[in-house]
Amino acid sequence: xxxxxxxxxxxxxxxxxxxxxxxxxxxxxxxxxxxxxxxxxxxxxxxxxxxxxxxxxxxxxxxxxxxxxxxxxxxxxxxxxxxxxxxxxxxxxxxxxxxxxxxxxxxxxxxxxxxxxxxxxxxxxxxxxxxxxxxxxxxxxxxxxxxxxxxxxxxxxxxxxxxxxxxxxxxxxxxxxxxxxxxxxxxxxxxxxxxxxxxxxxxxxxxxxxxxxxxxxxxxxxxxxxxxxxxxxxxxxxxxxxxxxxxxxxxxxxxxxxxxxxxxxxxxxxxxxxxxxxxxxxxxxxxxxxxxxxxxxxxxxxxxxxxxxxxxxxxxxxxxxxxxxxxxxxxxxxxxxxxxxxxxxxxxxxxxxxxxxxxxxxxxxxxxxxxxxxxxxxxxxxxxxxxxxxxxxxxxxxxxxxxxxxxxxxxxxxxxxxxxxxxxxxxxxxxxxxxxxxxxxxxxxxxxxxxxxxxxxxxxxxxxxxxxxxxxxxxxxxxxxxxxxxxxxxxxxxxxxxxxxxxxxxxxxxxxxxxxxxxxxxxxxxxxxxxxxxxxxxxxxxxxxxxxxxxxxxxxxxxxxxxxxxx
Numbered sequence: 001x002x003x004x005x006x007x008x009x010x011x012x013x014x015x016x017x018x019x020x021x022x023x024x025x026x027x028x029x030x031x032x033x034x035x036x037x038x039x040x041x042x043x044x045x046x047x048x049x050x051x052x053x054x055x056x057x058x059x060x061x062x063x064x065x066x067x068x069x070x071x072x073x074x075x076x077x078x079x080x081x082x083x084x085x086x087x088x089x090x091x092x093x094x095x096x097x098x099x100x101x102x103x104x105x106x107x108x109x110x111x112x113x114x115x116x117x118x119x120x121x122x123x124x125x126x127x128x129x130x131x132x133x134x135x136x137x138x139x140x141x142x143x144x145x146x147x148x149x150x151x152x153x154x155x156x157x158x159x160x161x162x163x164x165x166x167x168x169x170x171x172x173x174x175x176x177x178x179x180x181x182x183x184x185x186x187x188x189x190x191x192x193x194x195x196x197x198x199x200x201x202x203x204x205x206x207x208x209x210x211x212x213x214x215x216x217x218x219x220x221x222x223x224x225x226x227x228x229x230x231x232x233x234x235x236x237x238x239x240x241x242x243x244x245x246x247x248x249x250x251x252x253x254x255x256x257x258x259x260x261x262x263x264x265x266x267x268x269x270x271x272x273x274x275x276x277x278x279x280x281x282x283x284x285x286x287x288x289x290x291x292x293x294x295x296x297x298x299x300x301x302x303x304x305x306x307x308x309x310x311x312x313x314x315x316x317x318x319x320x321x322x323x324x325x326x327x328x329x330x331x332x333x334x335x336x337x338x339x340x341x342x343x344x345x346x347x348x349x350x351x352x353x354x355x356x357x358x359x360x361x362x363x364x365x366x367x368x369x370x371x372x373x374x375x376x377x378x379x380x381x382x383x384x385x386x387x388x389x390x391x392x393x394x395x396x397x398x399x400x401x402x403x404x405x406x407x408x409x410x411x412x413x414x415x416x417x418x419x420x421x422x423x424x425x426x427x428x429x430x431x432x433x434x435x436x437x438x439x440x441x442x443x444x445x446x447x448x449x450x451x452x453x454x455x456x457x458x459x460x461x462x463x464x465x466x467x468x469x470x471x472x473x474x475x476x477x478x479x480x481x482x483x484x485x486x487x488x489x490x491x492x493x494x495x496x497x498x499x500x501x502x503x504x505x506x507x508x509x510x511x512x513x514x515x516x517x518x519x520x521x522x523x524x525x526x527x528x529x530x531x532x533x534x535x536x537x538x539x540x541x542x543x544x545x546x547x548x549x550x551x552x553x554x555x556x557x558x559x560x561x562x563x564x565x566x567x
Contacts (some may be wrong), residue, residue, distance in 0.1 A: 012241065062087070078099070084108070085106065086108045090113070095108050105127045115138050119141055146172070151172065154177055163187050165185060194215065203224070206227065206228065224392070225246055229250065233258050242264075272343065273323035300343050301472050366395065381419045381497070409504075410500065420464070451488075459478060513546050516542075518542070520565040
């Protein structure tokens with residue numbers, strides 16, 4: 001049987017037993033209204049390729065703000081052992097820093113730290129054994145949290161992991177309180193051995209991006225009760241949940257790899273319960289449970305919505321993880337139609353958000369009753385997209401994926417002019433003829449013809465002839481020479497029929513998932529990290545676990561998030 005071995009530290013003479021001491025004190029977070037810039041005389045540094053690495057600190061401690069530049073050169077790194085065993089209580093890391101070296105703040109007096117988005121890597125033992133460290137925010141630029149980066153920081157209760165992290169190293173949060181819980185973002189694909197072991201987690205959610213879990217990742221978390229997996233069962237190197245005797249694994253319907261147990265823990269399928277109401281004379285007088293759901297460990301809330309009435313209330317009854325009844329507490333009144341009974345899910349996962357660029361096309365001056373077709377430019381030709389439609393107003397708008405410009409989309413009257421096509425014949429390296437494969441339609445003048453070499457060969461030219469608005473022939477004007485394969489023939493497109501060109505507004509499509517149906521959510525926006533989030537657009541209520549929100553973008557950059565509103 002494997003035993004739990006804490007990470008070694010060759011540079012420190014303290015014993016392992018000393019590091020495993022129990023931390024019961026609550027560590028206050030120091031509120032700083034202004035952080036004084038540290039004197040450059042208190043910093044030692046090295047210069048390499050025009051950039052500064054902070055190598056050491058000789059100041060008295062307290063609040064320290066690292067400068068973004070020294071002698072006109074950017075500070076890009078905090079080197080190994082730079083603030084090791086110092087008495088600083090807080091540190092401001094500038095946006096110029098991209099890396100934090102091993103043991104950089106080891107055994108320091110830090111109480112909180114925010115790692116900016118500019119940092120891409122937090123190396124091993126960077127914040128090792130900081131007993132007063134209570135909160136950590138890891139920026140979205142960090143991709144790797146090194147081995148034992150925050151280990152043996154027993155007061156570390158609140159951790160925010162940025163959504164750029166892909167790997168959480170071995171022992172990263174070993175013996176940390178994590179009393180406020182931790183959200184593992186869906187960017188993470190692997191979690192190293194002992195990463196959260198011997199800590200105070202009570203529940204944890206593993207996103208579907210995680211495909212592997214190392215040895216003893218959550219071992220010794222005696223208060224761990226629920227582990228929620230949002231994807232298929234990951235591979236486990238060893239006993240990930242050793243000694244977690246009170247824990248159970250919850251998994252979603254439709255995911256694979258689950259049995260009656262997972263790594264020694266019992267598994268529970270969690271699914272949402274549903275019920276149908278009974279309405280008599282406008283009153284909700286009863287319900288019938290149509291699906292008891294699975295995985296309920298607490299009594300879920302019940303809401304009765306829609307149907308034209310108001311005031312109906314109900315309470316759920318749970319037995320053995322299933323909703324067995326929904327009892328009416330108040331019948332309400334005025335229900336002309338059947339309302340919806342909304343039973344909270346057994347677990348509400350962290351919502352996820354995907355972002356894609358969109359463009360809003362706005363056309364004006366349409367003729368009422370006329371038929372139009374939306375087209376986009378694909379090189380030298382125009383291709384129809386979507387079905388033709390009859391204009392019911394003088395304006396038309398359309399969302400399209402990607403970034404469009406005013407000359408890449410158009411509306412044209414139907415019938416839509418058709419593109420002509422032709423193929424070339426080559427003999428002994430000469431283009432000697434062309435065959436029209438499609439004459440197109442809507443041509444009013446002879447279109448230009450270009451012969452495009454697809455290998456060797458050059459100088460062939462041709463002209464088109466028309467009849468009835470269609471290309472009926474291609475005449476070779478010059479055969480050119482040296483063609484080893486048949487070249488492509490490009491015929492200019494016909495002119496559009498009463499073409500209308502759009503105004504284009506850039507937008508973003510936010511694809512939200514893992515939502516709780518019928519709960520209220522609010523999009524929020526911040527132009528840069530660290531500023532106050534503001535409401536963006538109106539709250540929305542999804543009717544399923546997914547929702548798509550299209551938002552118009554102004555300015556050059558910004559951040560979006562979604563927040564669940566109190567019910």
